[in-house]
Amino acid sequence: MPFYPGPGIGGHCIPVDPHYMSWKVRLTGYETQFIALADRINRAMPEHVVTVLTEALNGRGRAVRGASILVLGVTYKPDVNDIRESTAVEIIEMLARKGACVTYADPFVPQLSLDCLKLTAVEPSPGALAAVDCVLILTNHSRFDYAAIAAHAPLVVDTRNAMKAFRVSGSSIVTL
Numbered sequence: 001m002p003f004y005p006g007p008g009i010g011g012h013c014i015p016v017d018p019h020y021m022s023w024k025v026r027l028t029g030y031e032t033q034f035i036a037l038a039d040r041i042n043r044a045m046p047e048h049v050v051t052v053l054t055e056a057l058n059g060r061g062r063a064v065r066g067a068s069i070l071v072l073g074v075t076y077k078p079d080v081n082d083i084r085e086s087t088a089v090e091i092i093e094m095l096a097r098k099g100a101c102v103t104y105a106d107p108f109v110p111q112l113s114l115d116c117l118k119l120t121a122v123e124p125s126p127g128a129l130a131a132v133d134c135v136l137i138l139t140n141h142s143r144f145d146y147a148a149i150a151a152h153a154p155l156v157v158d159t160r161n162a163m164k165a166f167r168v169s170g171s172s173i174v175t176l
Helices: 017-026 033-058 087-097 126-131 146-152
Strands: 068-072 101-105 111-113 118-120 134-137 156-158 173-175
Touching: 017 033, 033 087, 033 134, 033 156, 068 087, 068 126, 087 101, 101 118, 126 146
Parallel strands: 068 101, 068 134, 134 156, 156 173
Antiparallel strands: 111 118
């Protein structure tokens, strides 16, 4: 089964259950080093995503501060309305703190309340895609029109390999 990097893990069990297992194993005198390592890597992914996005914008002569970024998908996995432990929340907050103008589109989450801002979902229309500095794909919902994203977005940072069919040499699609 292939595994692809993503913006981190989320949901109600995957981020939590391995720690319970690790704790139970420690009670028997053993260490689960692989679980701890995976946790460190997964917890570092949101910051890594922001770094990749920053470098992609810098490559186009644009700073994060003041950049308009359209986030596609805020749920922890595709085609659900669950944002529990979603790394999208952390990434959006990081971008907002850096001065980015963040909007989002998610057919399953009409409104999003974060510590630093309250957002309402927008429609990822061709005009909305073309009007932003960067589109950041955090959840690969099946309802998103990836051909339209490829055709209209000036820059795409794809953390879910959703744009694999549209990547060509010299394209404006950046992946993890």
